[in-house]
Amino acid sequence: MTTRRLTLRQPVMDDAERIALYLNNFAVAGNLARVPYPYHLADARAWLRTWRPDKPAGETGFAIDLGGEGFIGQVGYHLDARGETVIGYWLAQPFWNRGIMSEAVAAAINWYFRVTAAPKIRSGVFHFNKASLAIQNKLGFIETGAGNLLCLARGEQVRHIDTELERSVWAERQDA
Template sequence: MGRHRPDPRRLRGAFPMKATLNTERLILRLPEVGDAERIAFYLNNLAVSGNLARVPHPYFLGDAKAWLRTRRDDLPPEETNFTIEVPGQGLAGAVGYHIGLGGQPVIGYWLGQPFWGRGYMTEAARAALDWYFAVTDADRILSGVFEFNIASLNVQKKLGFTEIGRSSMHCLARNAEVRHIDTELTRKAWIGQQR
């Protein structure tokens, strides 16, 4: 109730990067050049970047600007990213997709530490998954968390992700191999929980 439910007939075949998603408390929109300072501020915190595989620490303004230059209007859904904006407070984090090992789509996300514990990440990821399954024919989406990141694992459980294995993954911010819980969400499971 009150959350954005994309209409697949309207979105399929549309340019994926044109989407803006509105939830009860959040706006998910395309990254913009002006987001660089807030992205750098929140990601230059090991409590945040240390939970992510592909983000360095320290994280500089130049890192944010370089990432923003990779965002284009013609990217496929599997490479689309949304910033998470809290109305009246500005950018709080991001959620998006990339192609992982084996060519499988992976969802990843982060939230600035001042916004933790409010349910924002679950709300944002739910909208991003609604969008993704509406604009693609993908039968599943992969994700995962470092073993110590219980909060993120709880978000994934709420969304219907299930554990499919354990692995080791390099964490750039920690400059170390870290034990990882591998997860997936199938289209069938996603549709089933929407009923």
């Protein structure tokens, strides 16, 4: 899948070195629930071995390639404890504040709602991640609650803001 600046594709083992390089940065890993810190090449390779091209939409993801740069981040889906689809994403720090993540997440949302009949997508951010919350607000997510969530990189429970995006809201925004 392509956008104005990006290619979203299945991650491959050749991405391992860049994944390890970019996630072995506490400024990135410390914003994510399921990523340890420090993050090693072995972690990236182990994670990549879990990817298969036949995963269902709610359990797949996309490597984010920027023209002239290659792999710079990830956007993907997983199922939460309730079996609901959650979108998560991360971007390498050198590429922050360029609108890249908004572009990638919007493309992933378009894809997800096109290939599923799901009524909504869930997400959320740690309370200190204002940039990620701004992306979600920009794309139509609304806050639905808060709680604590384990952040592996921080080794502790952290206040987490829960969000969701209704299919109908997304469709209205696309028609506007």
